[in-house]
Amino acid sequence: MINARNIKSAQENIADTIHNTPILQSVQLSKLCNNHLFLKSEHLQKTGSFKIRGATNKVKQAFKEGAKSITAASSGNHGQAVAYIADKLGVPATIVVPTDANPSKTNAIQAYHGKIEYCGTTSAERIPRAKELAEEQSGIYIPPYDDPYIMAGQGTVGLEILDQVKDIDAVVVPVGGGGLISGILTAIKETNPAVKVYGVEPDSANDTYLSLRNNKMTAIPATKTIADGLRTSQPGDLTFPVLQKYLDDLVLVSEEEIRFAFSFVMERMKQLIEPSSAVAIAAMINGRLPLENKKVITVVSGGNVDIGKIEELIVPTNLE
Numbered sequence: 001m002i003n004a005r006n007i008k009s010a011q012e013n014i015a016d017t018i019h020n021t022p023i024l025q026s027v028q029l030s031k032l033c034n035n036h037l038f039l040k041s042e043h044l045q046k047t048g049s050f051k052i053r054g055a056t057n058k059v060k061q062a063f064k065e066g067a068k069s070i071t072a073a074s075s076g077n078h079g080q081a082v083a084y085i086a087d088k089l090g091v092p093a094t095i096v097v098p099t100d101a102n103p104s105k106t107n108a109i110q111a112y113h114g115k116i117e118y119c120g121t122t123s124a125e126r127i128p129r130a131k132e133l134a135e136e137q138s139g140i141y142i143p144p145y146d147d148p149y150i151m152a153g154q155g156t157v158g159l160e161i162l163d164q165v166k167d168i169d170a171v172v173v174p175v176g177g178g179g180l181i182s183g184i185l186t187a188i189k190e191t192n193p194a195v196k197v198y199g200v201e202p203d204s205a206n207d208t209y210l211s212l213r214n215n216k217m218t219a220i221p222a223t224k225t226i227a228d229g230l231r232t233s234q235p236g237d238l239t240f241p242v243l244q245k246y247l248d249d250l251v252l253v254s255e256e257e258i259r260f261a262f263s264f265v266m267e268r269m270k271q272l273i274e275p276s277s278a279v280a281i282a283a284m285i286n287g288r289l290p291l292e293n294k295k296v297i298t299v300v301s302g303g304n305v306d307i308g309k310i311e312e313l314i315v316p317t318n319l320e
Helices: 004-014 027-033 051-064 077-089 103-111 123-136 148-164 179-189 207-214 239-246 255-269 275-285 307-313
Strands: 023-025 036-041 070-073 093-097 115-118 140-142 170-174 196-202 249-253 295-300
Touching (some): 023 027, 027 255, 027 275, 051 140, 077 103, 093 103, 103 115, 123 140, 196 207, 207 239
Parallel strands (some): 093 115, 170 196
């Protein structure tokens, strides 16, 4: 497992690349959630998501090891981040994406001079292909979440939260493969174990929820959830034990609850966030967690939205 020292080291390693993202607040949203709610705004991060943190930490290490090419498997955000930092270091990158990948994300990958290859619709399909390409190209494969350097890089979100908001009670994090939440869990629980950390998944992409309930890795079929960044088929081999050790609980939200949270943040806060980011806010709006009048951070994991599909995501937010 990674530890807090690994995350501190990652923080130093990536400081010249990433943004220290701001904390946002909304009085209306706090009232709606019956808590003092803060948003850790990784949608304002470089490349539009938290993924640049882990990708920078890992790709820099690969570069030190003499990598001549880089490959990755990604629904979009990880691919953008890997392409960005690989381009900065002058290393060619090939990103394997699902056939239904968000065009805004694939366009960004190509803007960062990453080569695109389409493969299947699940991580179970695209990860083996990315590894195969790395072997063919004598390159290094950069995992989306199940890697110590990736996990430590994502954990820097947790260190920033602890620095930015004092006396917090809880942190709520979207869960896909578990790279983000395993890093945040390690950073927070090894620094201040009194802070609660909760995970949230869409109810149609509940692989981690089932895995925790079954106390073993449990895979699910491909899902069509609008939270496209959370469409993993099972947790990571390295991330899952961290969740088992530290996580306080994991809850589920529906597609309509995700849509409402997405719409509320855009309409009332004027922030464009991904549906994947909205799951944590949805859990708070709908009272899924045992929190009331607490200082709560929800991690807004990304903001790379296909603007052509925004109208499909919007629902009325009139609460009267």
